[in-house]
Amino acid sequence: MQTIDYLRISLIDRCNFRCHYCMPSDEELNYLLRESLLTKEEIITLLKEVFIPLGFNKFRLTGGEPLLRPDLVEIVAAITCLPETKDLAISTNAFLLEKFAKPLYEAGLRRINISLDSLQPDNFDSIIGNHGRSRWEQTWNGILAAHQVGFDPLKLNVVVIPGVNDQEILDLAALTFDKNWHVRFIEFMPIGNPELYADRAWIPSEEIRQNIRQKWGLETSEVLGNGPADVFQIPGAKGTLGFISQMSECFCDRCNRMRLSADGLLRPCLLNETGQIDLKTALRHDRDYQQLRDRVQHLLDIKPDINFKQRENGTLTGNYSRTMSQIGG
Ligand SMILES: Nc1nc2c(ncn2[C@@H]2O[C@H](COP(=O)(O)OP(=O)(O)OP(=O)(O)O)[C@@H](O)[C@H]2O)c(=O)[nH]1
Numbered sequence: 001m002q003t004i005d006y007l008r009i010s011l012i013d014r015c016n017f018r019c020h021y022c023m024p025s026d027e028e029l030n031y032l033l034r035e036s037l038l039t040k041e042e043i044i045t046l047l048k049e050v051f052i053p054l055g056f057n058k059f060r061l062t063g064g065e066p067l068l069r070p071d072l073v074e075i076v077a078a079i080t081c082l083p084e085t086k087d088l089a090i091s092t093n094a095f096l097l098e099k100f101a102k103p104l105y106e107a108g109l110r111r112i113n114i115s116l117d118s119l120q121p122d123n124f125d126s127i128i129g130n131h132g133r134s135r136w137e138q139t140w141n142g143i144l145a146a147h148q149v150g151f152d153p154l155k156l157n158v159v160v161i162p163g164v165n166d167q168e169i170l171d172l173a174a175l176t177f178d179k180n181w182h183v184r185f186i187e188f189m190p191i192g193n194p195e196l197y198a199d200r201a202w203i204p205s206e207e208i209r210q211n212i213r214q215k216w217g218l219e220t221s222e223v224l225g226n227g228p229a230d231v232f233q234i235p236g237a238k239g240t241l242g243f244i245s246q247m248s249e250c251f252c253d254r255c256n257r258m259r260l261s262a263d264g265l266l267r268p269c270l271l272n273e274t275g276q277i278d279l280k281t282a283l284r285h286d287r288d289y290q291q292l293r294d295r296v297q298h299l300l301d302i303k304p305d306i307n308f309k310q311r312e313n314g315t316l317t318g319n320y321s322r323t324m325s326q327i328g329g
């Protein structure tokens with residue numbers, strides 16, 4: 001059976017972007033109140049008392065936008081200080097990264113995954129749902145700051161949407177020629193924004209690989225990570241290309257992760273809400289750590305039955321009460 005040792009921790013459900021594929025376009029989201037968020041102390045307590053004793057040792061901080069969390073640097077320092085931590089990474093949109101790259105590195109963080117869906121400022125602004133102010137340049141400066149500070153591996157996540165950014169695939173792949181970056185193309189998952197579901201909203205990774213292969217060639221490669229990406233490289237390039245193909249290839253049988261939401265809901269599968277445990281309420285009402293461990297262990301035991309299995313013809317049929325920004329991707 002696959003070991004489950006990787007926890008994705010959402011620190012906040014708010015975001016300074018509003019990417020169309022992640023949040024519904026117009027609808028107001030019910031953001032969590034501050035007192036509903038797990039505090040830094042609660043997160044560390046859950047890691048020490050529940051998750052680490054159950055074998056978790058790889059952690060990813062996500063959101064919403066984790067750089068909006070005021071105590072992010074302290075949370076990073078506290079998790080890197082735990083002797084059991086084998087890997088800590090963060091997923092961010094990089095808009096605030098120019099300011100935070102250095103403090104995060106100094107706090108012990110080494111791995112950053114950054115969403116970057118376009119190299120064209122106008123296209124970028126329309127994807128992130130920007131109204132008025134251009135955000136591309138500040139985002140790009142954030143990426144360069146992370147590169148200069150020394151984050152390695154530095155991964156750029158591109159959600160590919162037909163007719164929106166698929167014409168930029170070769171330009172994005174070309175970033176790997178002279179930079180040791182890892183550009184990853186993600187098949188769009190139709191959850192979060194029903195308006196994008198129509199027709200075929202996603203492009204199979206193999207089609208993207210074929211385009212790149214025809215232009216420059218492509219060989220298999222490897223890069224440090226805990227996720228489902230298949231890694232390739234253009235011959236002679238410094239960086240690599242990753243493909244996350246949750247729509248065209250099922251990788252659930254090698255699923256190694258659970259997700260903790262910003263308000264303390266433990267979710268065993270990204271695409272199935274069955275079995276969630278409200279850890280925050282349990283933690284705040286009585287500090288019976290043994291009981292919490294038992295409940296999480298039970299969820300670990302039944303996770304193979306919960307893991308998403310209804311991937312038919314590349315559609316997702318579930319009903320999801322939370323958007324990707326609320327789950328953490
Ligand atoms: N269906 C599914 N998709 C996932 C899962 N984990 C990650 N993804 C997809 O991959 C995207 C990128 O994930 P990242 O946040 O960069 O994390 P990762 O790929 O696990 O990270 P590494 O450890 O660096 O390999 C997510 O936003 C999802 O679209 C998963 O468990 N199930």
Ligand SMILES: C[S@@+](CC[C@H](N)C(=O)[O-])C[C@H]1O[C@@H](n2cnc3c(N)ncnc32)[C@H](O)[C@@H]1O
Nearest residue numbers: 022063064091092093115157188189324328329
């Ligand atoms: C929800 S975001 C949170 C972290 C940060 N704000 C960011 O954008 O990296 C985490 C990841 O989820 C991905 N994501 C969001 N909605 C998605 C969807 N519908 N299909 C596939 N990936 C999605 C984003 O591209 C990003 O890589």
Ligand code: SF4
Nearest residue numbers: 015017019022064093
């Ligand atoms: S993908 Fe990330 S940056 Fe974009 S709206 Fe979702 S949480 Fe925000």
Ligand code: SF4
Nearest residue numbers: 252255269270307308
């Ligand atoms: S869909 Fe669920 S079971 Fe499949 S890889 Fe993602 S989290 Fe794991």
